[in-house]
Amino acid sequence: MTYKIIEFNDSYSISKNTMSIPRDARNADYKQFIEDIALGNDTVEGPDVIEPSYVELRAAEYPSMVDQLDMQYWDGVNGTTNWADAIQAVKDAHPTSITGGTTVGDVPSWVQEEADAWLAAKQLADYTVAIERLSQYVIADGREEVVESRATGEQVLDEDTEEMVDVMHDVTTVTAIEPVEATVTRLVPSDNIQEDATEETIENPLITQDNAERAEAQAVVDATPQAVIDTYNGE
Amino acid sequence: MTVKVHKPKYNLKEKLDSNNLQTGQAGRDTLKSENMRELFSNTGTSRKNILINGGFDVWQRATYFAATSGYFGPDQWFSAGAAAGFIAQRLASGGTEPFASKYYTRVQMASSNTNINQNIEHTGRYMADKYVTLSFWAKSDKPVNWKSKLISGTQTELASRDSYAGMEWTYNEITFPPFSYADWGNDVAKLYFGREFSEENARLDIAEVQLEIGSQATPFERLPIYETLLNCYRYCYVLTDDGSTTNFGIGTVEGTAIAAIGLGNFPVQMYSVPTVATNSGVSFYSPTTGSRGFSVTSNRSSTAQGALFLTITSAGASPGESCSLFNNGSGGKVTFEAKIV
Numbered sequence: 001m002t003y004k005i006i007e008f009n010d011s012y013s014i015s016k017n018t019m020s021i022p023r024d025a026r027n028a029d030y031k032q033f034i035e036d037i038a039l040g041n042d043t044v045e046g047p048d049v050i051e052p053s054y055v056e057l058r059a060a061e062y063p064s065m066v067d068q069l070d071m072q073y074w075d076g077v078n079g080t081t082n083w084a085d086a087i088q089a090v091k092d093a094h095p096t097s098i099t100g101g102t103t104v105g106d107v108p109s110w111v112q113e114e115a116d117a118w119l120a121a122k123q124l125a126d127y128t129v130a131i132e133r134l135s136q137y138v139i140a141d142g143r144e145e146v147v148e149s150r151a152t153g154e155q156v157l158d159e160d161t162e163e164m165v166d167v168m169h170d171v172t173t174v175t176a177i178e179p180v181e182a183t184v185t186r187l188v189p190s191d192n193i194q195e196d197a198t199e200e201t202i203e204n205p206l207i208t209q210d211n212a213e214r215a216e217a218q219a220v221v222d223a224t225p226q227a228v229i230d231t232y233n234g235e
Numbered sequence: 236m237t238v239k240v241h242k243p244k245y246n247l248k249e250k251l252d253s254n255n256l257q258t259g260q261a262g263r264d265t266l267k268s269e270n271m272r273e274l275f276s277n278t279g280t281s282r283k284n285i286l287i288n289g290g291f292d293v294w295q296r297a298t299y300f301a302a303t304s305g306y307f308g309p310d311q312w313f314s315a316g317a318a319a320g321f322i323a324q325r326l327a328s329g330g331t332e333p334f335a336s337k338y339y340t341r342v343q344m345a346s347s348n349t350n351i352n353q354n355i356e357h358t359g360r361y362m363a364d365k366y367v368t369l370s371f372w373a374k375s376d377k378p379v380n381w382k383s384k385l386i387s388g389t390q391t392e393l394a395s396r397d398s399y400a401g402m403e404w405t406y407n408e409i410t411f412p413p414f415s416y417a418d419w420g421n422d423v424a425k426l427y428f429g430r431e432f433s434e435e436n437a438r439l440d441i442a443e444v445q446l447e448i449g450s451q452a453t454p455f456e457r458l459p460i461y462e463t464l465l466n467c468y469r470y471c472y473v474l475t476d477d478g479s480t481t482n483f484g485i486g487t488v489e490g491t492a493i494a495a496i497g498l499g500n501f502p503v504q505m506y507s508v509p510t511v512a513t514n515s516g517v518s519f520y521s522p523t524t525g526s527r528g529f530s531v532t533s534n535r536s537s538t539a540q541g542a543l544f545l546t547i548t549s550a551g552a553s554p555g556e557s558c559s560l561f562n563n564g565s566g567g568k569v570t571f572e573a574k575i576v
Contacts, residue, residue, distance in 0.1 A: 008533035008544055018512045019572075020534035020543070026507035028574035125389075 003033055005107060007047035012108065014044075038115035038122075046105040053100030061090045123228045130220035131232070133213060140207045142179030147172050180206050271451035284456040285362070286353055286426065287311045287466040289371075289444040290336045291325065295473040296570070298325040309340055310467035312351050313574075323351070332442065333404050334372050334455065339442035350429020354575040355446075356506065359388070359419035362448065368410045369426070370452035371444040373400040379437045384427035385411050388420035400439055408452040423575055468502045472509070474569040476516065476562040483560045483569050484541070488521055492550035493532065494558050498541030498569060505538045509571035513560075516567030521558035524551055529560075541571055 004015040014021040014033055021029040036042035052060075063071070063086055071083035137143040151166040158165045184204050187197040268274035293310040300308040300323045308323050323342050332339070342351060369383055384395045393414050398407045426446060443455040458466075474483045486496035511534050519529040528548035535542040545560075552558070560569070 006533055011533060011535070013534040015531070018514065020511045020531040022508040022510065022534045022536060024508035026573075027510060028507070028576040029510040029572065031576055 003036070003042060003044040005044060005047045005111070007105075007108075012047075034114050034118050037111060038119040044107055044111060046107040049103050049105040051100045051103065052098075054094040054096050054098040056100065057094040057098065058090050061093070062087065120225075120228055120231075123224055124231055126220050127224045127228055127232055130217035130224075133217040134221065137177065138214070139177075139180050139210045140182065140204075143174065143177040145172060145176035146174035180204050182207065271449070272453060283447065284458075285355060285358075285367070285446040285448070286444055287470075288463055289446075290455065290457065290463070291338045291340045291442070292336070292460055292463050293467045294325050295467065295471055295475075300324065310471055311353050312340070313353075314342075314351055326440070328442075332372075333406070334443045335457070336443050336455070339372075339440055341438060341440050343438045350427055351441075352428065353426045355424050355426065356575050357422050358424035359416045359422045362414070362424070363416040363419060364413045365448050366410055366413055366450040367446055368408060368449055368452050369444070369446050370406070370408045370455070372404050372406055372442040373398070374404045374440040375400040375402060376438050378402065379439075381439065382427070382429060383409050384425075385414070386425040386427055387414075387418060388423045390425075391418075391420065393418060404440075404442075410450050465503050469504070470506050470573050470575060472501055472505065472571040474498065476564075476567050481562040481567070483517065483562065483567070484543075485557060485559045488523075488547075488552040488554050488556045488558050489544075490554055491552055492547045494519065494521070494529075494545045494547060494552065495535075496543045496545060496558070496560050498536075498543065498560070500540050501538075501571070505571065505573040506575055507573045508534075508538055509536055509541070509573040510534070511536060511541065511543060512570045512572070514566070514568045516563055516565035517560055517569060518563040518567075519545060519547055519558065520561055521547075521552050521556050523553045523556055524549075524558075526563065536571065538573070541569070 002016075006013045006015050006020070012023045014023065014030065016029075016033075019029060021027060021033060024030055033042075033044075037044055062068070068083060068087075071086065075081060075083050147170050149168045150171045152169050154167040155164040156167055157163075181204055183201050185199050185201050188200045189197045265274060288309055288311045291309045291312075294308045295310055297308050308325060312323075314323070323340060325338050326341050328334070328337055328339060340351075367385070373381070378399070378401050381398050381400055382395055383398055385393045387393055394411045396409045396411070398409060399405065400407075428441070428444070445452070445455050447453060447456075474481075484496045484498035486494055488494045511531065513531065519527045521527075524547060529545040530548070531543050532546045533544040535544060543560075561567070
């Protein structure tokens with residue numbers, strides 16, 4: 001069922017089924033509402049706009065009963081038509097053609113604004129995870145060792161320059177990882193029980209899974225709006 | 236100056252044991268304990284259960300629930316990813332179970348990836364950098380493996396452990412390693428409890444679920460029912476039909492079709508401004524209109540009080556007259572939900 005915005009006394013709540021959901025960012029149902037709108041899982045209808053009929057409009061403008069009785073008394077004394085004129089003026093201002101009714105108004109702008117903000121936050125989180133996944137090495141290629149020369153903290157005298165210099169040593173900062181086998185062989189049993197199983201060579205399932213996860217991460221990166229990428233990059 | 240340190244030449248525990256000395260009940264019970272669980276059990280000491288309603292004492296919404304997702308019977312516990320046919324129900328202990336709780340929960344799994352979860356408020360600061368231990372009793376209609384997971388506030392799986400449920404009640408104790416405050420993500424974490432295997436359907440009976448700080452399980456903490464109720468009321472509060480003439484709230488008619496109703500102060504401040512739902516067992520009443528149907532126009536509740544504006548079915552009420560929402564004898568319920576997500 002569609003969400004329905006309820007506007008009453010300049011305050012909003014959201015209705016769905018038997019629920020009345022407050023506009024509160026901590027409320028779980030409100031969060032679900034924003035998520036459903038952001039992801040297009042559900043729709044939202046604007047608040048009802050109630051247009052009064054001529055009956056209600058006239059009732060609100062007729063003079064009070066006390067005033068009308070007063071007007072009728074003085075009309076009788078003075079021979080005037082103030083009371084009839086006043087009533088006619090109200091009737092003329094609100095003709096019977098105004099039948100009133102209820103229409104559905106526009107969805108308030110804050111709904112889309114909050115849905116957009118939620119979606120941007122989600123895209124940023126998904127993009128961050130995808131970038132992290134893509135930064136991992138490709139297991140079909142393996143990983144090369146990275147060695148850095150670092151100071152040990154000791155110093156010795158350089159006889160040529162007669163200055164104390166750092167003693168350096170090589171530190172492996174990234175260990176090498178061999179690529180996994182590109183293919184694996186498996187036995188495929190025959191439908192005929194009297195025949196031997198045959199061998200089948202397939203892509204290494206580890207590579208298949210790695211490729212699938214990388215493709216999924218790349219798809220997330222490709223689908224991420226530039227504004228979200230700029231936020232990720234701190235721009 | 237010379238300081239001499241004298242070390243005892245004997246083991247105190249052995250000496251006391253061998254001499255069977257009376258060191259007081261608590262001292263004797265402490266000495267004969269082989270592990271923390273026995274120690275806490277022997278001395279009657281207990282510690283705080285981080286979970287709420289781990290003993291399945293409170294079922295405000297229902298005591299039998301068939302659902303596909305979302306919240307179900309026991310307060311605080313909800314299912315996620317459940318398929319049609321999933322059932323959770325409250326069962327009374329028969330007195331032969333190896334635990335003392337009055338009730339336990341039966342979860343009938345209809346497919347793979349069926350689970351129950353509890354979101355825990357204010358987790359990060361409380362549990363950061365500490366071992367936490369989960370303990371529970373479990374039984375199934377067939378031997379199956381189950382998974383227990385701790386999930387961070389950002390939905391990252393921090394740890395997953397397999398446990399086993401045989402056809403007899405089995406006590407399970409699982410200790411999770413410490414996680415930093417940053418790992419927890421924010422102050423809401425989730426305990427996941429379920430299965431991820433599609434080979435077979437099974438049911439799981441669960442009792443006395445406890446999550447506590449420390450690397451060893453202690454006896455299940457048995458809170459007074461009013462304390463568990465108050466804990467649950469922070470997230471769900473149900474006004475229901477304790478009597479056929481129950482008035483859920485009173486108020487004032489403000490227009491011929493509009494009324495404002497106050498539903499009282501909540502027993503404890505709720506986690507968020509709650510969603511309000513009424514069922515068909517709730518009716519509107521005013522002296523002018525008599526019993527009428529209604530719809531909720533506006534939810535004006537706060538975290539401390541329930542309040543509604545109603546649209547009365549068919550206008551005709553007199554502005555200024557008093558009115559009420561009452562149980563019409565068909566199981567009326569007014570439900571305030573402030574779930575943690």
